[in-house]
Structure formats: structure tokens, C-alpha cells
Amino acid sequence: MADLTKEQILKRLASGTVIRDWSAVGALARSHINLLLRDQFLQGYTDQSFIAPMSSQFDLDEGGQLRGEFRNLVFGPPQLSFEDATLLSAVTTVRMSILSGDYVQHAHLPGSPPILLRAYSVDEAMGYAVSAQVELKLQQSASGQYTQLMLALSDARPDTLECELGTTPYASKQIGQAVFSHWLEQPGYRQVYILAQFDREDYASMSPMGIKVLTQMAPWGGKTDKASKDKAASEGDGAVLLLMQTRSHLLPGTLPQPGHDFPFLLPGTAAAGAEYSCTLLLDPVNEGKRAEPLTQVLRPVRMPNAHRYTYSAGDKFVPADVVGFGHISPTEGTCRVEPGIKSIVAQETLPFKLEGSTPVEGWNTTNIRSTAASGTITRAGVYTSRDADAFTADSQISLVTGHYADGSDGDQQRAALVIEHVRPVQISPRVMTTGANGVPIQLAASSVDGGTLRWEKVDTPQSLRASRGPERAGNHKKHDLTGAYSADLGKLEDLGNGKARFTPAKIEQGTPEILFQVIRATDTRSGAFADATVVIVTWPQTLSVEPFHVSSYKPNGTVPFSVKVTPPDLTWHVFGEGEIGQDGIYTPPLAAKLPVTVVMADWNNLISGYAIIEHRPVVLASPATSDWDDLAVFSIELLSPGVCFANGMQQIEVLITIKTKVNGVGVSPPISDTELASLKLFNTEGGKVIEFLPAGEEGLEPDELSEDSVNAGTWAVSKDRNRVGTRPGATQGETLPMDASTRTKHLFLLTNSVGTLFVGAQFTGDDRIPYKSTSYNDGTSKVRVTGEAPPDKYTEDAYTFKRIPVKGWEGENTEDFDKTDDTTDYWVLAGAKSDDFKTLSFLRLKFDDDNKVSMIRWESNQRKEKYCSFTSFAFTPLKPAVMQYPQNAENPEDPEKYLVYDGLLQALVKAQVGDPDFLDTELVESAKPGRGDVCFALHRVSNLPLFYDSEKDKREKWRAPLERPLLFRLMDQFGNWHRLKVDFHLASGVKGSRDKLSFSVR
CATH class of the missing domain: 2.60.40.10 (Immunoglobulins)
Known part of the structure; x- marks a missing residue:
């Protein structure tokens, strides 16, 4: 294990550039990545997006003679390690600890009855976990706004799955495969953890547009043969490496090759880990921009729980590449409940606090499986666990939630988990x-x-x-x-x-x-x-006693036993406590002194069979039982018009209400968090479940539409309202009074299919029985929703494209281009006002991926030519994005405040003129376009020397990409996309071609 100092890193960097032609390279420390993963994991419990507890059986050997069973196994947060990272891929080892649950092994030998071999109560402190190698990946949809760096549990490599509960390598892998199958059964968004989101619609020059991801082991993070629970904290330490091409660079860089000498960029020691959580390298060519480039590279990157990159001035160096030793730091929007995951004992107290700049407004708590087993929490955040008699198992999980207001979205929540032990x-x-x-x-x-x-x-x-x-x-x-x-x-x-x-x-x-x-x-x-x-x-044993293992039973109850083939003169006996009648009915002791009793069935003193009974102080007779007896209400109703455009973005809001009841007196507890988390919508004609949107996506990709495309199943469900939302107008359903037995859930439907669907709701009880709203036929068992074809392709008449002379025309005719050399005109693209449709306004501006955001054209191609025109743009969306940035660094290229130029145009101008103020970024307030309109500014200058690509290195051939038209899409307020083009109004070489712009529909 080798420690690494900042001075050693700087000495290595001083020997020459290491960024391999990338614009920037970032190294994110494992410790902080794992903190962000924990934040996401805990947040999943506030919106019921956690991985459901696992109950499953599986073989532990090739012949099926040894079998394992999980009962209500709860997994902890995914944690990454890099002991196998080689810097040649993005492979990491993900490990998910087991927080709570039962693990049982039993034998099924040929010719012999089954028998219990081992029964485990598993918790986090025992160190058991499931692990696998997974390759981190970048994912983006054609219409999505973000490129997402994600950990997808579904990408786990099957040959690397293992669990330390396995007593043999084969058993370890079998358990790992069973857990993997459970992961795959979860909705897609629950299988994914997002490490970072890169905004593809941020067009600032330092914004990353191309990213490669690699993983790297720390010098002190070497691998040992120890079991995971016995490894040193430093083992597997390392970093995620981000190789970034910003919009200021024409081409991406190259990847490290085998035998590379790419330095580890995070100073640290085996004892303390990495000293910084993020180091950033930057191409020195970016120095001198209007804002500190180091702060701008990761500015448009969203990280979990509102974190951002920061560094101190004393931690910036320029040995060859620019380097900033910094941190992924909390912002004003960062909040978390601490302690995040903590173990306590029955009737013990534990104080919680909400860390962040916003005060807590209230606390609540619930057991994820049984509200009857929930503890209590005071207004000050002090949690008290219930008495052991109320527990659901030897260990159980309760959720503690802190509520606060962030000033924009009303009530916000952060969560912690309490692992409670008998x-x-x-x-x-x-x-x-x-x-x-x-x-x-x-x-x-x-x-x-x-x-x-x-x-x-x-x-x-x-x-x-x-x-x-x-x-x-x-x-x-x-x-x-x-x-x-x-x-x-x-x-x-x-x-x-x-x-x-x-x-x-x-x-x-x-x-x-x-x-x-x-x-x-x-x-x-x-x-x-x-x-x-x-x-x-x-x-x-020879006789097969059923059940052969009883892990718990209800107080004051009995347990019936039987033998598969009952011979005459069968007798029953007890080793331990309790009594059994000769009818096989076992009566447990009122207060057992020993942990186990064995019941024996015997025939003629020759053959026997056995069953093992555990005396555990828990209330539930089964590891999967609901607290309530039946449902009084299970309804689904529309909260918006039941029609949306089939564009994958416009939504239909539904409200699901579930009210329980018990047989007898008293208040029925509501469905548990685990039950609510299993809630889904389904097509009532055929029963097909409607899938949830992938993690981080606002909508579906728009498809080629047809009347029968509804059969393709291209409806989806979102947990959140997106920026398009629903159609105006609300439908008022019957409002049920909220009480302790009722839980509700708002969901949003969207589609890219034309047609009508009838939608119901369903969930799975803790008794593993599916419940459907259609079984409660009271008029609110299903809703009718329709996907309506979007308008046909718009013509130019649907838009206006108006020129506003802004600068350089003082006292001149604004059409007299021959007499005026240096001018600025704004060309504003907006929806035309019409009685036939609502005036279009735009939510998103998306330039085509291979297109630039500026154009350039010289008057001629003569060597001494300096007369030139180029463009910039400004855009303020009609409504802000639902997912906004945290309190990040100031953006000097914010299109709502300034005129924005393509990064390549900035590089070209710097090379030709060298004046940092040559490009006019002022967005003139009096001519500023309204919300939802796009401004393309045309700048005519007389002092920009002609640039020849043919005389430049391949990485500096900036002119050709800038001479192409601007190709882009606009999303309107209804979620429909508009494919448009802006170009110079005449062909190149024609006199006056650079003086005006034109607009067309693609």
C-alpha cells in the first residue's frame, strides 16, 4: 500500500500534459461517490422507489439437495470499490450489505424428509453482503435533456455475482444469482442509481458534450484474499475518472492504453483515504475565459442531493495542465438526516437531526412492513423503538423522515433507516x-x-x-x-x-x-x-413432518403438525418446551426459556420424523403477513382531463386511494410502505402492467404514430409531474376523508401511442397476494385515458421570425448594409398569434447533436478578408425545468442573461484576434425576447481576419463546422417537438448573403 501526497502528484504533472487531448479530466473519490449513493438509496424510501424486501427460495448445490430461503431480506445502499479497476474500462465492484432478514438452509436428500440445517438472523453488523462487478455506463435518450452516468444493477456480470452467506463457492454464486433475479423483478427505475447528470442543453463553451468514464484503483487500494467483512477500509479505494470533451474543443481525446502511466489524481493515505473528493485537470487553452474555467466544467452537472464541485484558490496549480484539488461539496439545497442508517435495540432512543441550511419542520416514522410495529418520534427528532413484543422479526426496519420546505416545491423530505433488534x-x-x-x-x-x-x-x-x-x-x-x-x-x-x-x-x-x-x-x-x-x-428421520420448520408463531396460538403419509399408531413427542397432543396440535409455552423445541413423530419405536420450532418474541406468525384484513376502498380517478397528446411528454394525472379495514373493532392500520411501493398501473384489457419511466427521464421518445400503436404498449407511468404537465382543466372526483387507514398516491400517465386505454391499479400485499382496483367495482375501479395524435407538421405560418435592429444603426437606414459595417440584429423566433390554435411558446431548445450553436460567414474567401458575420443565441424557457441545478457557480454564458456563442467560435476568435471582449455578450434588455421565444443574434463585424482550416491541425479546423446552418428542435408547451432550421438568407458568395437570417421548417 502506497500513500500519495499532493506534492508527488504535482511533480508528476510537471513533467508534461497528461490529459491526452481531452478538454478536462475529473477524478471523483470513492468515499464521496458512496455517500451520494447512500443519499439516493435513502431518498428512495421517501417516494417508495426502494428495492422491495426479498423472499425467495433457491438451490445451493447442483443436485438441488441443499436449498436456501430468504425471508424479508432488506438490502443496504450500493457501495463501490475499485480493487479490480485497471483504467481500461469503467468496471467497478458493487457491494450491497444485508440490513435485516432471515436466511434459512434446509436439506432435501433423496429418500429422506426435508430438514432444517441452518437458520440465520442477518443484520448489517455481521458483514454479509451481495457483490458483483458492474460497468458504470453513460446513457441518454434521443429526446432526453441529460446524459446520465449511472450504476445499473441489471448490468451486474452474472459470473461475478456472489454472497458471503454461501458456505461453498457454488452456493455463494447461487445466492448471488437469486438476488440478481430479484433485482431484475423490480421496476427499471429502482435498479438504477445516478451518479451524475450532464446537461446536453447547456451550450456554454466549458459545458461537457462528450464524456468517457473509466475506473482507477488508488495506490493504497490493493486487493487481498480476506472476506469482505474483514477487509481494511482502504481496500478497493479508488476513483471514477471522467474524460470530458467540452464545447470549446472540436475533437475528443484518446483513452489510456495498456501499460499507461496515467497518474492517480487524489492525494491520500491508506489510513485516511483520499484527502480530496474531486480533482479536476483542465487544458490550459481554456485559461482566460470570463469566469474561472475550473468552476465551469462541472457547473452544468447535476449530482445527487444538490452537490457541486468547489476548490480553494490555494489548491489551484498549473504545473502543465491546470489542476484544482477540490471537493464535491454540499450547497444550500443539500439536506440529509443523520445518522442515515443506525442500529438500536427494542425500547431504545435515538436522536436524529436534519443537516443542511434549512430547518426541519417536522418528523414522522413508520415501520416499512407493519405500522403496528412502528416506534415513535418527538418534534425534536428523538426516536423510540417499540417493545420487542411488537416486533415483526428479530430485526426490523423503520423509516424516519424529516420534513422541510425549500422555498419552491413545498414539502421536501429526507429519510434515515433504523435497524431495530429484539x-x-x-x-x-x-x-x-x-x-x-x-x-x-x-x-x-x-x-x-x-x-x-x-x-x-x-x-x-x-x-x-x-x-x-x-x-x-x-x-x-x-x-x-x-x-x-x-x-x-x-x-x-x-x-x-x-x-x-x-x-x-x-x-x-x-x-x-x-x-x-x-x-x-x-x-x-x-x-x-x-x-x-x-x-x-x-x-x-424417515417420516416427513409438515411443516418441518416453524420460525415464529402468534402468541396464545397453536401450531398443527402432520405427516405426509400417516401410519397407524403414530405418536407425537416433544424435546423442549410446550405440549403436543396426539392429534399433532402443538401448544407453545407462554414464556419459553429455551430458543428451540423439536417435535418428533414416531411410529412403533422404529421410524421417526422431526420438526424444529423456534421461540422468538415476535407477533407475526409468518414472515409475510399484512396487518389489515381487507380493503374498504381501492380506487383510481382522474385529476386532469383523460386525454393527452401522444408525444411522450404531455401527462394525465391519476389519484389512487387505498383504505383498509379489519374484521372487528378498532382502527385498521394502512397498507405498509412495502405494499405501497409495489403499486402499479395496468391495462385492464389483458392485464399488462404499464412500466414506469426509466430513471432520470421526463418522458417517452416520440414514435411514428398509428391507430393501432396502443397495442405496442407504449404507455408509461411517471412518479412526478414533468415540465409539460397535464392539459388545463381538472376533474373533481369524490374526495374521501383522510384517516389513519388510508393512503394515497399521485401518478402520471403518458404515451406515444394513439388510442384509448382503460387503466386500473394493483399492488402486492405483504401476504404476497395481489390486490386490484378492478376487484372493487364501485365505479372508480378504472379510468379511461386517450392518446391523441399531435398536430400535423407545422408550416412556417405557425411562427414569426422578426428582425430587431439593436446596435450599430444609429442614424442609419436599417436596410443600408453597404454603409454600415459593425451591427447587431436580433432575429426572434416565436409562435404566430392565431385564432385557430393557442400561440406556441417553447420549453426547450435542443440543437442537433452534431450541430453547433453559432454560424459564421466571411464576405469572401480572400486572404485579407476581415468582413464577417456570425451568430449567437439567447433563450428563456416558458417554464423552468422541473429538475433544476443546485446552487452552482455563476454561469457567464447563461442564455437567459447573455448572448451565447459556440465554444468553437470563441476558440476561433481568440486565435484570430486575441481580444477577450471581441464577442459582444450583452443581451439588450429593451430588445430581449419574451419567455418561450428564441433570439438569434446576427453580428456583422469588419475586423475578424479570415480563418483557413486547411492551414490548421485537425483539432483546430473550427471554421467548417461553423459554416453549417443551425439545426435544432423546440418543444412547445404541449410537449410537441418542432424541427427547425436557421441559416443565412442567401447562399454563400452572393452579395449581401451574410446580412440577414432566414428560417424554415424541416
Whole structure:
């Protein structure tokens, strides 16, 4: 492991440029990337976009004889590491810890009944996780505004999936594959985490237009063979590298090659990690611009939770490339609840605070599976967990939400998770079954209190060391069982760091059928402890008892057992606590003293079968049960007109209302967060689910439209209102009074298909039963929505393109171009006023990807020519984007305040004139276009020397791209796109061709 200082980096950079012809290179530290991923993960719990708890069964060996089962497994935030990063790709290792849940292993051997092998209560402190290699990717849609740098769990490489719960390499991979399948079952937007969004409609010269992503290991981040839970914090440290082509550069750079010597740009140490969270390199050619270029490169980049790049003046250096050692820093819009993820014990208190510049306005909390198990929180943010008797499992998850106002969008929320434990010490596995064969068993424990753990065996009562079938003394296959077994049951070794190994003694036949060894882990600081039970089966089972494992049961209830093929004279027996009748009905003890009871079915003292019962202080009889009994209301209604243009952007708003009821008296709890998170819309004719929009997208791509295109399923659902929104007008449905049993959800439909659809709502209960609004036929079980064809292609009559002389015409005829050399005219593109349609106004301006945002033309191609015209633009959208930037650096090329020139035009002018004030950026207030109109400014000058591409290096052939017409699209207030073109009004070479602009529809 090698530490790296700032001075060492600067010495390396002083030897020459390393940016390989890119405009800028950014290195983002792992520590901060993982913080942003955690922020996104927690935010998903406020809008029900989290990965649902996992309950699933899977094989652990190739023959299917060993099987595993997850019950309500809750995953933690994705965290990245770079121990396998080579700087030749964007591959990273993503690791998701297991916060809570049960893991059970059972055997299904040929000719033998199934039997429980291991039962685990899993939590974050035990260090179990699922990991895989994933390649970070850049994704953008043709009509989307942002290029998104994302981590997509669906991109996990199947051959790298593994989980540390697996006791063999094959089992580890099988568990990983099962988890991967669960990820793929989630809606697409839940599988994606966005690290950064690059605005493709920001046309400032330093705005990134082309990006390549690579990953790089830190010098101190080398790989070891240790299990993930035992690795040092520095292992896998590294950075995400962004290679950026800004709009000031004609061509992208080149990628590092094998054997490269590209330096790691973040100083740091193995002990402390990276000293800075972001280092930025910049091509020195960009120095001297109107604003500090280092602040401008990442200005149009949106990062989770409103972060931005900052640096101090003392951390800027110019050894060869410009370098700024800085940070991804919070802004005024950054808020998070701390602690973000924390473990506590039943009835314990935990204070929370909202970190940020905005004061908290209120707190609330709910258990994600059962509101009945929810704790309480005070106005000051102090959370108190419920008593263990109210818990849903040994560990459970509650959501704590802080509310605040950000001044624009009303109520905002930030969340934290509380992992609540029945007891301070957790031990894993909690139950183990073994034969009398002496095979070692590995154990692990953790403590919320953080003390050193002491391991010890607990003496088993003599009553549990005797046979339950003493008549077997007459069975020639067994010895005399009338006495209790008194020998030691095995050896326990403390392996340190919360780990232990128990090796059962080799027990000869002729002992009780079942023996117990209780193993205790005690926190030496607090005295708290937890017990695990080793169930030693000395007499093999033949009868198949159902169920063969009971992990929990309701208080004061009973548990029925049966045998698949019941022979005559079958008898039932109990090892442990509780009673069982000869009808197979087991009655648990009121207050169990031991963790486990074994029920035995016996026939004629010859063959037996077993079931294991766990005594756990939880209220639910099953790991998947809803608190409520039925639904009183499940409705869907329109909150806007049920018609939208089939352009993929205009929306239809619906409201879903779900009210529960219980059989009997009392208030029914509402559906849980997990149940609400499963809410979907579906086509009632056929039942096809309507998919949610991909993460970060505002709408669908517009398609070629046809009357039957609705059958293609091109409807989508959005959780949020976009900038287009719905059609004017609202439909007022029946307003139900909100109460403790009711939950509501607003969703938005959009389409690029012409046609009508009937839409219903559905969700999956914690009992795993699907519920559909169409099953509650009260007139609000479905809604009718229609995609209407957008208007046909507009003609030029739908627009105006007016010239406004602005500068240089004082006292002159504004048409006398021959007598006036240096002028500025604004050409304003707007919707024409008409009685036939609402005047068009525009929300977005999108230049074609291969097109520039300025044009240039000289009067002639003569060597000494200096008469030239070029363009700039200004645009203020009719409405701002829903997703706005955080409090970023001032934009000196903001099209709402200034005239904006293409970065290549700026580079050309700098090369030819060298005057930083040559390009006039003033947007004259008296001539400024209105909201939703676009201004193209035409500048005529007499002092810009002709530029010859043929005499320049390939990276400086700036003229040719600027001589092309301006090709762009405008989105109007209804979400329809308009494909347009602006050009000089006459062909090049014709006298006066550079004096005016023309406009046409493409």
C-alpha cells in the first residue's frame, strides 16, 4: 500500500500534459461517490422507489439437495470499490450489505424428509453482503435533456455475482444469482442509481458534450484474499475518472492504453483515504475565459442531493495542465438526516437531526412492513423503538423522515433507516442442525453496544438429554435409552473478532434421538447476550413432518403438525418446551426459556420424523403477513382531463386511494410502505402492467404514430409531474376523508401511442397476494385515458421570425448594409398569434447533436478578408425545468442573461484576434425576447481576419463546422417537438448573403 501526497502528484504533472487531448479530466473519490449513493438509496424510501424486501427460495448445490430461503431480506445502499479497476474500462465492484432478514438452509436428500440445517438472523453488523462487478455506463435518450452516468444493477456480470452467506463457492454464486433475479423483478427505475447528470442543453463553451468514464484503483487500494467483512477500509479505494470533451474543443481525446502511466489524481493515505473528493485537470487553452474555467466544467452537472464541485484558490496549480484539488461539496439545497442508517435495540432512543441550511419542520416514522410495529418520534427528532413484543422479526426496519420546505416545491423530505433488534447481541446462525458426526460449525456474533464478545456453552437440562421413546430399549437396532446422556456434546473455540467454532462430539448410536447444545455470546461491556442452539440428531428421520420448520408463531396460538403419509399408531413427542397432543396440535409455552423445541413423530419405536420450532418474541406468525384484513376502498380517478397528446411528454394525472379495514373493532392500520411501493398501473384489457419511466427521464421518445400503436404498449407511468404537465382543466372526483387507514398516491400517465386505454391499479400485499382496483367495482375501479395524435407538421405560418435592429444603426437606414459595417440584429423566433390554435411558446431548445450553436460567414474567401458575420443565441424557457441545478457557480454564458456563442467560435476568435471582449455578450434588455421565444443574434463585424482550416491541425479546423446552418428542435408547451432550421438568407458568395437570417421548417 502506497500513500500519495499532493506534492508527488504535482511533480508528476510537471513533467508534461497528461490529459491526452481531452478538454478536462475529473477524478471523483470513492468515499464521496458512496455517500451520494447512500443519499439516493435513502431518498428512495421517501417516494417508495426502494428495492422491495426479498423472499425467495433457491438451490445451493447442483443436485438441488441443499436449498436456501430468504425471508424479508432488506438490502443496504450500493457501495463501490475499485480493487479490480485497471483504467481500461469503467468496471467497478458493487457491494450491497444485508440490513435485516432471515436466511434459512434446509436439506432435501433423496429418500429422506426435508430438514432444517441452518437458520440465520442477518443484520448489517455481521458483514454479509451481495457483490458483483458492474460497468458504470453513460446513457441518454434521443429526446432526453441529460446524459446520465449511472450504476445499473441489471448490468451486474452474472459470473461475478456472489454472497458471503454461501458456505461453498457454488452456493455463494447461487445466492448471488437469486438476488440478481430479484433485482431484475423490480421496476427499471429502482435498479438504477445516478451518479451524475450532464446537461446536453447547456451550450456554454466549458459545458461537457462528450464524456468517457473509466475506473482507477488508488495506490493504497490493493486487493487481498480476506472476506469482505474483514477487509481494511482502504481496500478497493479508488476513483471514477471522467474524460470530458467540452464545447470549446472540436475533437475528443484518446483513452489510456495498456501499460499507461496515467497518474492517480487524489492525494491520500491508506489510513485516511483520499484527502480530496474531486480533482479536476483542465487544458490550459481554456485559461482566460470570463469566469474561472475550473468552476465551469462541472457547473452544468447535476449530482445527487444538490452537490457541486468547489476548490480553494490555494489548491489551484498549473504545473502543465491546470489542476484544482477540490471537493464535491454540499450547497444550500443539500439536506440529509443523520445518522442515515443506525442500529438500536427494542425500547431504545435515538436522536436524529436534519443537516443542511434549512430547518426541519417536522418528523414522522413508520415501520416499512407493519405500522403496528412502528416506534415513535418527538418534534425534536428523538426516536423510540417499540417493545420487542411488537416486533415483526428479530430485526426490523423503520423509516424516519424529516420534513422541510425549500422555498419552491413545498414539502421536501429526507429519510434515515433504523435497524431495530429484539436484543443487543445478534448471533448467527441462531439454529443449527447436525448429525452425530463431529463436523465443525462456524458461528458469528455482533453487538449493538460494541463490546468484546465472550463465547461459552450453556449446560443443557438433564430432562433434554433423555429419549422420548424409552420403549425403544426393545428395539435391537438401539441400545438402552432409559438413562440421560451425560457426556460433553462438543468443543467450542473462540476465534476472536466475534467469531467462534463449535465441533460436535462424535456421539455413538444409543443416545436420545435429539440433543441440544446452547451456545451463548455475551457482550463483556454491557452483559447482554444471545443464544444459538445446535440441534444434534442422533437417530435419522424417515417420516416427513409438515411443516418441518416453524420460525415464529402468534402468541396464545397453536401450531398443527402432520405427516405426509400417516401410519397407524403414530405418536407425537416433544424435546423442549410446550405440549403436543396426539392429534399433532402443538401448544407453545407462554414464556419459553429455551430458543428451540423439536417435535418428533414416531411410529412403533422404529421410524421417526422431526420438526424444529423456534421461540422468538415476535407477533407475526409468518414472515409475510399484512396487518389489515381487507380493503374498504381501492380506487383510481382522474385529476386532469383523460386525454393527452401522444408525444411522450404531455401527462394525465391519476389519484389512487387505498383504505383498509379489519374484521372487528378498532382502527385498521394502512397498507405498509412495502405494499405501497409495489403499486402499479395496468391495462385492464389483458392485464399488462404499464412500466414506469426509466430513471432520470421526463418522458417517452416520440414514435411514428398509428391507430393501432396502443397495442405496442407504449404507455408509461411517471412518479412526478414533468415540465409539460397535464392539459388545463381538472376533474373533481369524490374526495374521501383522510384517516389513519388510508393512503394515497399521485401518478402520471403518458404515451406515444394513439388510442384509448382503460387503466386500473394493483399492488402486492405483504401476504404476497395481489390486490386490484378492478376487484372493487364501485365505479372508480378504472379510468379511461386517450392518446391523441399531435398536430400535423407545422408550416412556417405557425411562427414569426422578426428582425430587431439593436446596435450599430444609429442614424442609419436599417436596410443600408453597404454603409454600415459593425451591427447587431436580433432575429426572434416565436409562435404566430392565431385564432385557430393557442400561440406556441417553447420549453426547450435542443440543437442537433452534431450541430453547433453559432454560424459564421466571411464576405469572401480572400486572404485579407476581415468582413464577417456570425451568430449567437439567447433563450428563456416558458417554464423552468422541473429538475433544476443546485446552487452552482455563476454561469457567464447563461442564455437567459447573455448572448451565447459556440465554444468553437470563441476558440476561433481568440486565435484570430486575441481580444477577450471581441464577442459582444450583452443581451439588450429593451430588445430581449419574451419567455418561450428564441433570439438569434446576427453580428456583422469588419475586423475578424479570415480563418483557413486547411492551414490548421485537425483539432483546430473550427471554421467548417461553423459554416453549417443551425439545426435544432423546440418543444412547445404541449410537449410537441418542432424541427427547425436557421441559416443565412442567401447562399454563400452572393452579395449581401451574410446580412440577414432566414428560417424554415424541416
